[in-house]
Amino acid sequence: MDSIFGLQGGDFVIIACDGSIAHSILKIKETEDKILKLDDHKIFGISGEGADRNSFGELVHKNHSLIRYKTGGYMNLQETAHFVRSMYAQAIRSRDGPHQCNGLLGGVDSDGTPSLYWLDYLGSLQKITRGAQGYANYFLLGLLDNQYKPNLTKEEGIEIIKKCIKELQTRFLIAQNKFIVKIVTKQGIEVITI
């Protein structure tokens, strides 16, 4: 039931997530941050139930740090995305089965190029300019397609995300009140709570 959605602009990437954790009919928490910071210019928004989101996120974060340490300190977005995909793919026919979570990986390379990748629990990887995970797809893809244009500015991007949040709050059956929005630019990661 998590909503994760994101957008890539001219020089930034935004990923937004809802903050709620639900357990049967209860909302246990409203301020959970589902967007993981992999390093100063990469974020990974993960959607999944229970422990899967948390444990896969930690797995990615620690392995990413380990590989960077082993190989000299920097991985660009394309390398990171393929690495995360390989972690998904290695698990699909393992004893415990696939990691039950999907994700949106976004960030900005050292030369300022932004990228956004859509990752699936079975190891699908697609580079996209706008997208969502979960039920948010149904409500937001139309809106994101309609509002998107090439080389968006950061302010335009934030406005589109606000429209997406408003749309979810209007039409989605599940009340999602708090959203956490993270924006990556060449300067770093900015966090807004809406």
Place this chain on the structure above:
Amino acid sequence: MIDFDPSTFGLAHTYQKEDKDEINTLALPSAPQVIYKTLNGPTQISGGNKLNNFKHGTTTLGFVFKEGILLAVDSRASMGSFLSSEQVRKVIEINEYLLGTMAGGAADCQYWLAYLANHCRTYELKNGSKLSVAAASKFLQGILIGYRNSGLSMGCMIAGTDTTGQHLYYIDNDGMRLKGDIFSVGSGSTYAYGVLDNHYRYDLSLDEAVELGIRAIYHATHRDTASGGVVRVYHIHQDGWTKVHDGIDVVDLHYRFAQQKGLVGDGDEAKQRLF
């Protein structure tokens, strides 16, 4: 060429390795060998032949406020429609600075919280400093992720104090670990949340917080058939924890609260008459 074996990462593997090295005294439970045939009557185990399908009704709650953390729990244990006990201790005293609450399977909670207590003490002896609440709850999460498909049933809160302050974590058998300010767990949790969300403020005084905890548990026990017995209240502060109330009977609370409103408490507020 990057060369790593993903099966060496992950929390389940770490837990299993550590277990063999350090902890020799507590043996892991093995699966039961005998399936008991179900009987009719009060001893019938609900859910058919499954031994681990006990219904456990509970209300436990905890919240963070300016004086620390307050934990309040009920004390009823039920097996289907049979009340097995009205005096269960659902707050488990892990050590002088950590408390755990029990919801779900009593045996699972008691065993794994005792295991956690063992681990905390071993860490303290080996490293010369106490394990933080975050680390203790993380350790428990690792265990529960490892046993994810084995049918454990636990919805517990770990609350404690360390050098960074007082912290409250919710951990369940799916392996989810959440840090938060207000949690209520169990079959009566929805009723408790109603009262808790309405009156909670961070700047409650200790007396107000205790009163809120007691009221929330009382309301949950009144409406939830699987919660009841007595209310036990604990307070966690920077010097450890204090047991504020060891057992206030919810029946007494019912009449006391009714009297405060000028009512008798016999449930006849609507004054229904048949003729």
